[in-house]
Amino acid sequence: MSLAAIQSRIDAACAAAGRSPAEITLIAVSKVQPADRVTAVLDAGHRIFGENRVQEAQGKWPAWMETYAGVELHLLGPLQSNKVRPAVELFHAIHSVDRLKLARRIADIGQEVGRTPDLFLQVNTGAEPQKAGVAPDEVDAFVRDVRALDLPVAGLMCIPPADADPGPHFDMLADMAARNGLSGLSMGMSADFETAIAKGATHIRVGSAIFGARETAG
Known part of the structure; x- marks a missing residue:
């Protein structure tokens, strides 16, 4: 477990970018x-975690949240309409809102349960056909439509193409967020979070660099 090493790298990246580490949420x-x-990372005091699947999170996090106070859970993976209710009930933020139908469902369930997670709208900055996210030229309209549902739009999220320089994609996301008055930028993972911090990231999503390589059986 190298949580301390990652925090040191975040501190160094922030210093190089003239930013405060307090501006960065490490997921x-x-x-x-x-x-x-x-649990080792929980025992070390970290409280902000990300999961890709609602069902997997349901199976483990409720018990940990009873044991460890102050846990904040973020959904990073795609969300199906039939999983919206448990997602709204369990997660503090959803980073993968990519269609208006899903946003409407979140709004409806949020009204029913009396809470709505913070939402990050996913942008397919590389226009990759196999990847989720709204097209770059549709972002402004999508932000407007989701806001019209009285939903808490915290910012934008992207996952740059695996074989591309992430910098231009992070710049694109930052420009889109700025022109729409959004402060949240969910971008940067284990391999490129320092670049993301230099480009204005507020939320970075780091897994293997903290926990080690995921087990292939998963």
Whole structure:
């Protein structure tokens, strides 16, 4: 477990970018990690975690949240309409809102249960056909439409193409957020979070660099 090493790298990246580490939310991506690795990070005092699947999170986090006070859970993976209710009930933020139908469902369930997670709208900055997210030229309209549902739009999220320089994609996301008056930028993972911090990230999603490589059986 190298939580302290990651925090040191965040501090250094912030210093290089003239930013405060307090501006960065480190999301420890705990999907398919063995329980002992996750509890080690919890025992070290970290409280902000990310999961990709609602069902997996339901199976492990309620018990941990009873044991460890102050846990904040972020949904990073795609959200199906039939999983919206448990997602709204369990997660503090959803980073993968990518269609208006889903936003409407979140709004409806949020009204029913009396709470709505913070929402990050996912942008497919690389226009990759196999990847979720709204097209870059549709972002402004999508932000407007989701806001019209009286939902808490915290910011934008992207996952740059695996073989591309992430910098231009992070710049694109930052420009889109700025022109829409959004302060949240969920961007940067284990391999590129320092670049993301230099480009203005507010939320970075780090898994293997904290926990070690995920077990292939997961």
